[in-house]
Each structure stands twice: as C-alpha cells, then as structure tokens.
Amino acid sequence: MVVSRTVSRKLLIAAGASLATVGLLAGCAAGTPTDTGTETGGGESTGGNDETGDTVVIGFSGPAADHGWLGAINSAAIAEAAKYPDIELKVAEGTNDANLQISQVETFVNEGVDAIVLLPTDGAALTEAAIAAMEAGVPVVNVDREFSSPFAARTTILGDNYGMGVSAGTYICEQLGDNPDAVIAEIAGIDSLPLTQDRTQGFNDALADCGLSVSNRVAADFTVAGGEAVTSQLLSAAPQIDAIWNHDDDQGIGVLAAIAAAGRDEFFMVGGAGSANAMREIQSGESVLQATVIYPSTQAADGIRLARLIAQGKVMSDLVEAAVPARIVLYAPVVTAENVEEFLPTAFES
Structure with missing residues (x-):
C-alpha cells in the first residue's frame, strides 16, 4: 500500500513521535510472511520485505559531493535504490545551499512523491520545509543532520x-x-x-x-x-x-x-x-x-530502504515492535x- 497523500498531519506527527502510533501507520500492510512470522502490536513480523511491491517514488536530496564521505553518501543512496525494481528515485542536484534544498523539497512534494530522503545542508534551515512535506502527507526520512523539530520527519537515521x-x-x-x-x-x-x-x-x-x-x-x-x-x-x-x-x-x-x-x-x-x-x-x-x-557512509542508503518500507506500508522484520522506528543511531x-x-x-x- 502506498501511503496516501491525504494522511492527516496529526497522524504523521504521531508517527514520527511515537512507536506505538507508528505501528498503526506502518503496520497497515506487511511484506510476504514467513512461516515463523508472529503478530505484534506494530504489525506482522515478516521476512518478505525485499520482494517487489507497489512502485513508490522517492525523492532524494543530499549534499554537494565536495568531500569523500559526502560523495559516498550520495552514490550509496543511488546504488541502493537501483537494487529495487519497485523504486523510482528522483535525485536532486547535490547542494550546500539551504535555500536551493528547500526548493528541491517543495518540488518533490509538488511532483507527488511517496517519500523523501533528505540529508539537509543545515538541519534547522530545512525543518520548516520538511514539516510542510509531512503535512502534505509525504513521509520524510531525515539523514545525518537532524531537524530542529520532531514533527519534521517520520524517521531519523544518524551516525553516532x-x-x-x-x-x-x-x-x-x-x-x-x-x-x-x-x-x-x-x-x-x-x-x-x-x-x-x-x-x-x-x-x-x-x-x-x-x-x-x-x-x-x-x-x-x-x-x-x-x-x-x-x-x-x-x-x-x-x-x-x-x-x-x-x-x-x-x-x-x-x-x-x-x-x-x-x-x-x-x-x-x-x-x-x-x-x-x-x-x-x-x-x-x-x-x-x-x-x-x-x-557510516551508508546512512542515506539505509534511508532509501526505510523510505521504501514506509511508503509501501511494510514493517521491519527483526523487531518485536515491527514498525519502522522513529529514530535509528548506527554503531x-x-x-x-x-x-x-x-x-x-x-x-x-x-
């Protein structure tokens, strides 16, 4: 199931702030169950998330590749999306200009993408644009540099x-x-x-x-x-x-x-x-x-995977609370x- 554009702000905000409420959104559809799948409060634990599902359009906006790690962030995200035939990836030009990145997010929303993966050049500067995307029913996966409001992202994935x-x-x-x-x-x-x-x-x-x-x-x-x-x-x-x-x-x-x-x-x-x-x-x-x-230079690649699960209404298979977490910090x-x-x-x- 692709997340509807009409999902209310209240539901998306709750999804980003509470794992219990997240289960109501992300648990509405699961991947193909395995024989050992079990029902949980957050959905059905499954092993079929890699199986092709409904095509989802993901917008990705990252930094200018002016540093080896930042270049790897971008290339890994693009390579990860290419592994999935059910992902259509829209890639914005890498930039260190917060105003340009804000316009990129607005363009993604206007184009009707199903999810946005965003490594902001400045987390605080991009917060309002991300909140606007969430209000429009487009879940945002925040990568590496945090927004200044918990209402700006469905999921945040960070290095430690x-x-x-x-x-x-x-x-x-x-x-x-x-x-x-x-x-x-x-x-x-x-x-x-x-x-x-x-x-x-x-x-x-x-x-x-x-x-x-x-x-x-x-x-x-x-x-x-x-x-x-x-x-x-x-x-x-x-x-x-x-x-x-x-x-x-x-x-x-x-x-x-x-x-x-x-x-x-x-x-x-x-x-x-x-x-x-x-x-x-x-x-x-x-x-x-x-x-x-x-x-990890895989943060945006992980963000692509998580955005796919969220947009398709799938859940995570290796947690008892199977919904995609609101926050992930990598080791x-x-x-x-x-x-x-x-x-x-x-x-x-x-």
Missing part, C-alpha cells in the same frame, strides 16, 4: 558522533591506560558544528574513564589542506605525543602528510569516518595510523589491523 568519540577514547585507553602521564592530542573538524562538539565530548568522557585527558587540541575544516595546516601547528607545539585522534579521514590525508614532513613517529593515531585509504594505511602496518572509527566500531578486511570492501574513497 558521540559514540565515535567514545570508541576512539576507549581504544586509546586500552593502549595507554596504564600510563597516566600519556600525552593525548586531538585534531577536530569544524568546532562550530554540533557533530564536532559531540565527538569531542564523547572522546573526553571515554578518556576520563581511564584517567587520561587531552593535552593538545586543534580544529581543522574537514579538508586535506586544513588537516595539514593545523597538524603542522600541533606538532610544533607538542614535542612529545603518545596518541592522536583525528576526527575525519578525509582531512587525515593532510594530517598524515604533515606528520611525514615533520618526521614524527613516536605516537600512534586513530582516524575517524572509515575511509578506504585510511584502512589501507592501517593494513600496511607501516603507518602511525593504527585504527579508525566508522561513521561506531573501531577498525584495526585485526578486522580491517571486514570493513574495507564497503569503505569510501577519500
């Missing part, structure tokens, strides 16, 4: 920025926790962004748990040039370092260049995001880069030489 910091800090604690005088450095992204603040907070909290703290901190701008420049400053200011956490593997290319130019190798480094080039550095065993923390695992082969095939290129 705080969890990235926790994972990085925990790994460093495992390596250096018996050295209370260890010198820890941090190379952040853009400090004004909540995601950077969350990563730093998680990192500090994890280090504090084993009695360590950050001694030297700089912030770059998620670019190669920015990473190289601030790392040069950091290395000049800190003659001895035991470990570095760099928030982003794209800027990490510049970070590693600065480290090589300085001839420093007395420390190990942990990266962030999980790029393929970072994983190859880890795999080589010849780099200061010893680990990286995943920030932030640590990749090391021991498990890099597991993660490398799906890593993005910087």
Whole structure:
C-alpha cells in the first residue's frame, strides 16, 4: 500500500513521535510472511520485505559531493535504490545551499512523491520545509543532520558522533591506560558544528574513564589542506605525543602528510569516518595510523530502504515492535589491523 497523500498531519506527527502510533501507520500492510512470522502490536513480523511491491517514488536530496564521505553518501543512496525494481528515485542536484534544498523539497512534494530522503545542508534551515512535506502527507526520512523539530520527519537515521568519540577514547585507553602521564592530542573538524562538539565530548568522557585527558587540541575544516595546516601547528607545539585522534579521514590525508614532513613517529593515531585509504594505511602496518572509527557512509542508503518500507506500508522484520522506528543511531566500531578486511570492501574513497 502506498501511503496516501491525504494522511492527516496529526497522524504523521504521531508517527514520527511515537512507536506505538507508528505501528498503526506502518503496520497497515506487511511484506510476504514467513512461516515463523508472529503478530505484534506494530504489525506482522515478516521476512518478505525485499520482494517487489507497489512502485513508490522517492525523492532524494543530499549534499554537494565536495568531500569523500559526502560523495559516498550520495552514490550509496543511488546504488541502493537501483537494487529495487519497485523504486523510482528522483535525485536532486547535490547542494550546500539551504535555500536551493528547500526548493528541491517543495518540488518533490509538488511532483507527488511517496517519500523523501533528505540529508539537509543545515538541519534547522530545512525543518520548516520538511514539516510542510509531512503535512502534505509525504513521509520524510531525515539523514545525518537532524531537524530542529520532531514533527519534521517520520524517521531519523544518524551516525553516532558521540559514540565515535567514545570508541576512539576507549581504544586509546586500552593502549595507554596504564600510563597516566600519556600525552593525548586531538585534531577536530569544524568546532562550530554540533557533530564536532559531540565527538569531542564523547572522546573526553571515554578518556576520563581511564584517567587520561587531552593535552593538545586543534580544529581543522574537514579538508586535506586544513588537516595539514593545523597538524603542522600541533606538532610544533607538542614535542612529545603518545596518541592522536583525528576526527575525519578525509582531512587525515593532510594530517598524515604533515606528520611525514615533520618526521614524527613516536605516537600512534586513530582516524575517524572509515575511509578506504585510511584502512589501507592501517593494513600496511607501516603507518602511525593504527585504527579508525566508522561513521557510516551508508546512512542515506539505509534511508532509501526505510523510505521504501514506509511508503509501501511494510514493517521491519527483526523487531518485536515491527514498525519502522522513529529514530535509528548506527554503531561506531573501531577498525584495526585485526578486522580491517571486514570493513574495507564497503569503505569510501577519500
């Protein structure tokens, strides 16, 4: 069943805010049941969600692909939609212009799409446009950068920025926790962004748990040039370092260049995001880069899958409360030489 354009604002708002109410919307139709399917309050648990159903039109608006991770977000979403013959995907031009993205959302609504997957260039700026889409009966799947209102999305899917910091800090604690005088450095992204603040907070909290703290901190701008420049400053200011956490593997290319130019190798480094080039550095065993923390570039691809389920009135098969959740936060695992082969095939290129 395709979600009707006449679904009321009240129902869609409730769907985004309460899993119990979500069951009334998403549970109205299920995929082909398996022999072990069981009835639940949220619908029927099924194993047939991948079977072709009614064709649904999904609008996708993402960022400009000016960063390896962002490019991977877009390409993964398009590739995921191509796997399903019952998805017609409308892709808006990637943009960092909030006003242009607002107009893209409005166009999707006017064209009568069945769902929208949106990674907003600015969550707050896109909130009203997303609310308007929801009011028009078009469910919105919010990816990565959150809207400022719970009424703006049926489902939100996020990477775990705080969890990235926790994972990085925990790994460093495992390596250096018996050295209370260890010198820890941090190379952040853009400090004004909540995601950077969350990563730093998680990192500090994890280090504090084993009695360590950050001694030297700089912030770059998620670019190669920015990473190289601030790392040069950091290395000049800190003659001895035991470990570095760099928030982003794209800027990490510049970070590693600065480290090589300085001839420093007395420390190990942990990266962030999980790029393929970072994983190859880890795999080589010849780099200061010893680990990286995943920030999944599959978020929009997952958003496409969830939008399909919602628009077709299907439910999730692996939950007792089978309705598509209102909020999903993806795990932030640590990749090391021991498990890099597991993660490398799906890593993005910087």
